[in-house]
Amino acid sequence: MEPLKPEDKTFILENNPQASPEEIEEYEQLLSVRFTEDPDLAPEPALESARSRESRLTELYQKLIAPLGGPAVGSGQ
Amino acid sequence: MSTPVIKVIRPGDTSKPDPFTICIVANPALEAPRGAGQFITDPVVSDQPAFDAAVTYIHNCLFGLLPGQGEALLAVPDIAPKVRIVSLFVPGLPPQDANSLVANDSISNQLIARRAMAIPFLSRFGLTADVVYCVSKSSTHSRATAWFTSDDDAAGGLPFTLDGITFHHRFHHLIPGTIAIHTGASSLTALHEFQHALSSYSNGKIVDLYVQSPPAVNCKHGRPIPPSFANYNGTNLGSDPTRDSLGYPAGWVSFYCALHNQNVPAVMDNYPLATAPESCENDVITRRFILERLRAKISR
Numbered sequence: 029m030e031p032l033k034p035e036d037k038t039f040i041l042e043n044n045p046q047a048s049p050e051e052i053e054e055y056e057q058l059l060s061v062r063f064t065e066d067p068d069l070a071p072e073p074a075l076e077s078a079r080s081r082e083s084r085l086t087e088l089y090q091k092l093i094a095p096l097g098g099p100a101v102g103s104g105q
Numbered sequence: 106m107s108t109p110v111i112k113v114i115r116p117g118d119t120s121k122p123d124p125f126t127i128c129i130v131a132n133p134a135l136e137a138p139r140g141a142g143q144f145i146t147d148p149v150v151s152d153q154p155a156f157d158a159a160v161t162y163i164h165n166c167l168f169g170l171l172p173g174q175g176e177a178l179l180a181v182p183d184i185a186p187k188v189r190i191v192s193l194f195v196p197g198l199p200p201q202d203a204n205s206l207v208a209n210d211s212i213s214n215q216l217i218a219r220r221a222m223a224i225p226f227l228s229r230f231g232l233t234a235d236v237v238y239c240v241s242k243s244s245t246h247s248r249a250t251a252w253f254t255s256d257d258d259a260a261g262g263l264p265f266t267l268d269g270i271t272f273h274h275r276f277h278h279l280i281p282g283t284i285a286i287h288t289g290a291s292s293l294t295a296l297h298e299f300q301h302a303l304s305s306y307s308n309g310k311i312v313d314l315y316v317q318s319p320p321a322v323n324c325k326h327g328r329p330i331p332p333s334f335a336n337y338n339g340t341n342l343g344s345d346p347t348r349d350s351l352g353y354p355a356g357w358v359s360f361y362c363a364l365h366n367q368n369v370p371a372v373m374d375n376y377p378l379a380t381a382p383e384s385c386e387n388d389v390i391t392r393r394f395i396l397e398r399l400r401a402k403i404s405r
Contacts, residue, residue, distance in 0.1 A: 029215065029301075030249040030294050031315050031375050057316040059213055064319055066255055066306040068221070068280065082212075089212035099214035099245055 029060045040092060047092045055088040109230055110153070110194040114164055117189025118403065125402045126189040127299075128227060128234035129163055131156045132207040132241045132285075134200035139208035139217055144200040147207065149242035153194055155288040159240045160192045163286070166295035175384040176365075176372055178296060181396065187403040193230055206239040207285045209246045216241050218283035220252045235402060236282040236302045238295070247287040249294050251301035255280040256308055263401040265338050267322065272308040274401035292382045297372055300387075300395055309398075311391055315375035317359045323373060323391045326358045334362040335390060338397075342389050351375060362388040 032052075040047050058081050065074050093099065118124040132147045149156050164170075168185065169177020179188055198204040206226060208217045223237045235254070255278060256262075262273030282302025286295065304311035304322065312318035320326055325334065330353075334344040343363040347353075349370050353360065364371055366386040369379045376385040387395075 029251070029313055030290070030297065031313075031377050033377055053316070055213075057318075059215065060313045060316045060318060063250060063252055063301070064310060064312055064321070067252070068255065069306070085212050093213070099210070 029063065032056055040096065044092060044095050046095065051088060051092060055085065055092055058085050058088070107195070107197040110192075111230065111232070112160075112192045112194075114160065114190040114192055115188055118187040121405075123233070123405065124189045125187060125399065125405075126191060126232075126234045127167075127236045127238070128232055129160050129190065129192045129238040129240060130206060130227070131192075131194045132205070132239045133195060133198040134205040135241060135243055136202075136205045136208035136219060137243075138211035140211070142202070144202065144205050146200045147241050148244060149240055149288055150194070150196045150198070152242055152288070153196075155242060156192075156194055156240055159286070159288045159290065162290065163238055163295040164190060166293065167299060171292075171383050173381055173383045174293075175369075175386045176293070176296060176392075178299075178387070178392070178395065179399075184396065184399055184403065188399075191232060191234070193227070193232060195230070206237075206283075207241045207243070209243055214246045214248045215250050216243060216246050216248060216285035216287060217250055218252055218285040220280055220283040223281055223283050234281050235278065236284070236299060238284045238286055238298075240286055240288060242288045247289060249284065249286040249290055249298050251282065251284040251298040252280075253301060253304045253306050253310055254278045254282040256305045258307055261405070262308075263397075263404070265397065266336070267309065267338075268336050274398045275305065275308060276402060276405035293372055293376050293385060297376070300373060300391060303395055303398060305398075309394060311373060311394065314359075314361055314371055314373045317357055320359075322394050323362060323371075323388060324359050325361075327360065328358055330360040334360070337390055337393060342393075345388065348374070351378065362390040364388050365392065 134144045256275035257277040262275035284298040310321040312321040369385045376382045
């Protein structure tokens with residue numbers, strides 16, 4: 029996964045008073061981990077872990093990103 | 106459907122029926138959002154100049170041709186002439202499941218490759234590939250991601266050892282490495298994602314180093330950091346005790362392999378934080394692993 033641009037992290041922190049560096053780091057870590065298991069061969073424990081991860085990602089997205097207007101926050105393209 | 110535009114960017118090893126191949130495809134349709142089963146035309150198919158520019162950028166990034174680029178991964182004399190690169194631009198396909206290679210994620214700005222669609226889509230145009238770049242011009246999502254390769258572990262390969270355990274650089278795959286990337290991608294993004302995509306779910310993963318990833322070829326867990334990172338094929342490779350200029354955050358347990366350029370982050374680490382991101386190079390084990398995996402595939 030492409031690293032978060034420094035200016036995008038700054039944008040989130042400066043424009044969302046609910047955002048913390050620790051939660052941005054957790055969000056980034058969970059986004060990255062998505063790709064580390066073969067989605068077509070994952071065993072059941074991994075599937076459960078993935079469901080838990082996606083649930084937490086949704087929470088973090090709603091807290092960190094959604095208040096800023098959705099996925100295209102910061103500098104984007 | 107208009108006539109497909111297939112361009113051979115590099116011919117690769119023309120003496121072989123199945124040369125190592127990288128395919129760069131303009132994504133015909135976006136699944137938006139991911140998993141919804143709803144598809145829209147990807148704006149990239151209305152902008153062939155943007156796609157062609159992305160093809161040039163990806164090629165240049167892989168061969169170290171960006172201004173000031175430090176890591177010229179594929180510009181190795183025994184590898185460069187053996188790499189086939191083909192681009193595919195097909196306008197006019199209806200936005201439907203079979204024509205969608207990329208999804209807009211619902212909870213991030215990630216573009217996510219629909220990896221299972223890669224082989225059937227390419228086969229319609231007589232193409233195969235070991236790594237597929239799916240290029241999008243999504244209006245809302247811009248962040249590149251990659252799925253690693255699912256190897257064909259029932260087929261052949263060249264053995265190697267990692268800390269005494271035998272793995273194989275496989276010749277063939279069940280699902281190729283797949284990358285979703287935006288037309289606006291820049292810097293080392295194309296190379297970073299390529300190294301993910303060429304790595305393997307069953308024979309060694311190359312993971313992100315800017316977060317605490319699970320243990321992998323290029324990432325270990327433990328404190329204190331030992332002097333030796335790993336034994337790769339009988340050679341001891343040192344650790345990076347300081348994580349270049351970035352430092353390991355307090356509380357992290359992951360540590361990495363020694364760097365080729367100790368002054369800047371690794372390509373798989375947080376390269377945008379470097380003063381000159383294009384100067385970033387790989388750590389020792391990542392470069393060696395990727396090049397040996399490439400040589401195995403080239404030799405098939």
